[in-house]
Amino acid sequence: MSGKRSVSWSAACGLLVVFGFATPVRAAAVPASATYLASADRDAPATLIPPPSPHEDAKDRTAPATPAKPLRRTTCPPPAEFLTVSGFTSVQVNVDENGFNIVDDAANEPSIAIDPTNPDNIIIGWRQFDTIDSDFRQAGYGVSHDRGRTWVFPGSLAPGFFGSDPVLAADADGVFYYMSIDFSECRLFRSFTAGDTWEDYVQIVAAFRDKEWFTVDRTDGIGRGNLYTIWSDTNNFTRSTDGGLTWMTPMRIPLGTSPWGTIVVDPDGVVYACDRGFNVVRSFNAQDPNQQPEFTRTATVDLGGTFPPYPGGAPNPGGLLAQPWIATDHSTGPSRGNVYLLCSVNPPGEDTCDVRFARSTDQGATWTPSIRVNDDAPGANAYQWFGALSVAPSGRLDAAWYDTRTTQDDGQSEVFYAYSTDAGDTWSPNVRVAPVFNSRIGWPRQNKIGDYIGAISDAAGMNLAYAATYNGEQDVYFVHIAPDCNGNGLHDGDDIASGRSRDADHDGVPDECAGVDCGAIDTFKVVCRNGVLKAKVRSSLPEGTLLTIDNNGDRLTMTLDADGRGKVKWKQQTGAHTVSLLGCPNLDREAQCG
Structure with a gap:
C-alpha cells in the first residue's frame, strides 16, 4: 500500500477504517446523524488571504511532506450530492471510489470535454487540493x-x-486532451481510452505560462x-500539428500579454x-502545417462594459469574476460560421456585473x-459572474453563470441559464438551474x-461543470441543462424554432x-424495489395527456389512460433519487434504491 491511503466502511457503517502507508489506523465512530464541519465553525467566515502577484496564486509550489490523499473522513452514510432544481440535477463529480463525498479536500476551476464519437464518455478536470490547509494543487x-x-x-x-489551470478538449476521433501548468512547464496529457488510462505528459514549453487555453480542430480540413x-x-501562442506530440516555438500574436481569454x-x-x-x-493559415501562422487583430468588441477588476471582489475576493468566451457556429443552418463573444462585464452605472453578448457574421x-x-x-x-457560452450542433446558443x-x-x-435560437438576437427567460x-x-x-x-452544448442542452459549496467545502458538479418537456431528446427551444412544436403563448414552453x-x-x-424505480400518477386529467417525469435528469414521458392514470419505470437503479413531475414543482418525490 506504499504511497496511498484508502478508506473503507465497516459493514455496520459504525467505524471508518483508514489505511495509511503501512499500519491500519482506526478512526472514531461517526454517528449516523452526524454532519461534518468544514472548519471549526462551518458558518464562520473564512480568513481572507491577500491576493498574490502575479495572478497565478500558488505559494506552495511543492507537495506537502506526505503527498498522498488526505484522510477521507465522512459521515454515515456519505453519499455524493444529487441536487435537483427546476428539473435539472447536479451530480457531484469529485467523489471517492465508493461514490462518496471526500471531506477536507477542495476542487474548483473545472473544465469539461465530451467524446464526439460516444457522448456517454465525459471527462471533467479541476484543480485538486488534497487538503484545505495548503494551496498546493494537482x-x-x-x-x-x-x-x-x-x-x-x-x-x-x-x-x-x-498542476493548475486545467483545460480539457476532445478531438474528432474521441482522443481526450488535458492541459495543465506547473511553475516550470506547461504539460499536455492524452487519453485514448476515454479517460480510463493516460499517456505520460508532453512538455509544451519549459517555462511557467499562466492562464493557458487551447482548442482542437475538429473540422475535415487540412x-x-x-x-x-x-x-x-x-x-503567447503555439501550435501542434501532430496531436500534441511536438509544438512549434511560441510566437507573439496581437493579444494582450495576459489574455485570460479563449481560442476556437x-x-x-x-x-x-x-x-x-x-x-x-484571426488566422486563416494557422491550420496549414506547412506555414508559419499569421494572426491579425480584427476588432475590439464593445461589450457594454469593461472586464471586471482583479481581484474580483465580493463573490470571489482573490480570483477573477469573468473569462471572455469566444465561440463559433458549426451548424448547417443560416448561422453557420458566425463568431460569438460573451463575458461577464462591469457595466456603467449601479450594476456590478452583467453577462453580455455580441455576434459577428463576417x-x-x-x-x-x-x-x-x-x-x-x-x-x-x-453579480452575474463567471458567464460561460457554448454552441449546440443546431446553432442554439447556451449561456450559464453564477x-x-x-x-x-x-x-x-x-x-x-438562458438560451437563444436566433443567433443571439433574443434570449430566453433566465432559469435557476442549481441551488x-x-x-x-x-x-x-x-x-x-x-x-x-x-x-459544452449538445442537441438536448448544455453540459455544465461548475464548483459549489453545498457540502460546506468546494466541490465540482455536473449538470445537464436540457429543457425537454416532451421527452424527445431535443431542446424545447429547438423544437419551437424548427416548428416541431408550437408555442402559441411565446413562453418558451x-x-x-x-x-x-x-x-x-x-x-x-414513487417507489423503488429491487433496483426498479416506478413513478405512478392518479389524476382527473383527460385520456392521452402527456406528462414528463424526471429521475435525476433521466426523463420519460407518461401517457395517461382513460382513468387519468399512468406509470413509468427505470431499471437497474441505485442510490438516492429525486423524481419530478415537470410543471409541478411542489410534487417532487425522494426515493432510495438499494
Missing part, C-alpha cells in the same frame, strides 16, 4: 461513462506534482487534429482568439451592438473558488407541455 479529474449520471475520481494525473494554445506571455476554430478551420480587453484576432471583422443576457432589473446591483439576484447577498450565488451556495467558504489557503467554469393542471394530480407516488 491535476484532478473525473470520468463518466454514462453521460454524467455517475462519476469516478481516479485521482490526479501526476500525483504529488503541482488542420484536422491541430491543437492551438494561448497563454500569458510576450510570446470555425467550420472552415479559421482560428480565433480573444483576450480580456475583448480584442479578437469572420470577426464587425460586431453587433452587445446584448444583456441576464434579465434581472437594470440597477438591481446583483448569480446573486435572488439572495441579495454577494457571497450567496446560484447557477442561472444557492456560499462562494466564500471552503477556501484551500486561497480566497477564491477558481477563475472559471466549463460548458412547447404547447404540448404547457398548462399542466397540477391541481388535477390526485397522487404522485
Whole structure:
C-alpha cells in the first residue's frame, strides 16, 4: 500500500477504517446523524488571504511532506450530492471510489470535454487540493461513462506534482486532451481510452505560462487534429500539428500579454482568439502545417462594459469574476460560421456585473451592438459572474453563470441559464438551474473558488461543470441543462424554432407541455424495489395527456389512460433519487434504491 491511503466502511457503517502507508489506523465512530464541519465553525467566515502577484496564486509550489490523499473522513452514510432544481440535477463529480463525498479536500476551476464519437464518455478536470490547509494543487479529474449520471475520481494525473489551470478538449476521433501548468512547464496529457488510462505528459514549453487555453480542430480540413494554445506571455501562442506530440516555438500574436481569454476554430478551420480587453484576432493559415501562422487583430468588441477588476471582489475576493468566451457556429443552418463573444462585464452605472453578448457574421471583422443576457432589473446591483457560452450542433446558443439576484447577498450565488435560437438576437427567460451556495467558504489557503467554469452544448442542452459549496467545502458538479418537456431528446427551444412544436403563448414552453393542471394530480407516488424505480400518477386529467417525469435528469414521458392514470419505470437503479413531475414543482418525490 506504499504511497496511498484508502478508506473503507465497516459493514455496520459504525467505524471508518483508514489505511495509511503501512499500519491500519482506526478512526472514531461517526454517528449516523452526524454532519461534518468544514472548519471549526462551518458558518464562520473564512480568513481572507491577500491576493498574490502575479495572478497565478500558488505559494506552495511543492507537495506537502506526505503527498498522498488526505484522510477521507465522512459521515454515515456519505453519499455524493444529487441536487435537483427546476428539473435539472447536479451530480457531484469529485467523489471517492465508493461514490462518496471526500471531506477536507477542495476542487474548483473545472473544465469539461465530451467524446464526439460516444457522448456517454465525459471527462471533467479541476484543480485538486488534497487538503484545505495548503494551496498546493494537482491535476484532478473525473470520468463518466454514462453521460454524467455517475462519476469516478481516479485521482490526479501526476500525483504529488503541482498542476493548475486545467483545460480539457476532445478531438474528432474521441482522443481526450488535458492541459495543465506547473511553475516550470506547461504539460499536455492524452487519453485514448476515454479517460480510463493516460499517456505520460508532453512538455509544451519549459517555462511557467499562466492562464493557458487551447482548442482542437475538429473540422475535415487540412488542420484536422491541430491543437492551438494561448497563454500569458510576450510570446503567447503555439501550435501542434501532430496531436500534441511536438509544438512549434511560441510566437507573439496581437493579444494582450495576459489574455485570460479563449481560442476556437470555425467550420472552415479559421482560428480565433480573444483576450480580456475583448480584442479578437484571426488566422486563416494557422491550420496549414506547412506555414508559419499569421494572426491579425480584427476588432475590439464593445461589450457594454469593461472586464471586471482583479481581484474580483465580493463573490470571489482573490480570483477573477469573468473569462471572455469566444465561440463559433458549426451548424448547417443560416448561422453557420458566425463568431460569438460573451463575458461577464462591469457595466456603467449601479450594476456590478452583467453577462453580455455580441455576434459577428463576417469572420470577426464587425460586431453587433452587445446584448444583456441576464434579465434581472437594470440597477438591481446583483453579480452575474463567471458567464460561460457554448454552441449546440443546431446553432442554439447556451449561456450559464453564477448569480446573486435572488439572495441579495454577494457571497450567496446560484447557477442561472438562458438560451437563444436566433443567433443571439433574443434570449430566453433566465432559469435557476442549481441551488444557492456560499462562494466564500471552503477556501484551500486561497480566497477564491477558481477563475472559471466549463460548458459544452449538445442537441438536448448544455453540459455544465461548475464548483459549489453545498457540502460546506468546494466541490465540482455536473449538470445537464436540457429543457425537454416532451421527452424527445431535443431542446424545447429547438423544437419551437424548427416548428416541431408550437408555442402559441411565446413562453418558451412547447404547447404540448404547457398548462399542466397540477391541481388535477390526485397522487404522485414513487417507489423503488429491487433496483426498479416506478413513478405512478392518479389524476382527473383527460385520456392521452402527456406528462414528463424526471429521475435525476433521466426523463420519460407518461401517457395517461382513460382513468387519468399512468406509470413509468427505470431499471437497474441505485442510490438516492429525486423524481419530478415537470410543471409541478411542489410534487417532487425522494426515493432510495438499494
